[in-house]
Amino acid sequence: MENQKISEEEKNNWHNDPNNWIWGIFYYNPKDNRMFPPKKIKELGWTINFANPNSVFLCVVVILVLMILSESVK
Template sequence: MEDENEPSEETKDKWINDPNNWLWGIFYYNPKDKRLFPPKRIKAFGYTTNFANPNSVFAIIFLMLILIVVGRHMH
């Protein structure tokens, strides 16, 4: 059963395609969208970060820290 508070796929697609949800055309920022990593405008290009969701920002920072630590240990 679908959660009543969960927006429909049609609503999510409208959010992604709305230019008002894109800062400078490249950063997705939509506080209504609770997804951490929504699909990009062209879904074949993968996913982007929802910078309005603090959890997604923390996830990106955490991933960058892991990559830095692993990169330093490779040398």
């Protein structure tokens, strides 16, 4: 997708579309370039857009760092 500005209305439409939620909890929308969109219940914070490779990579890096740190504490 080009670097065009996406309207808040379009973002809300994506957020409310059940086809963009796997099992109702995992956000997956290739059209949405945000790494961390709001959760299904927006007051609970943000989630990962699993269709964005950058957000998945960042999530894996964080998990690996936490695993390495937990091993060094033992």
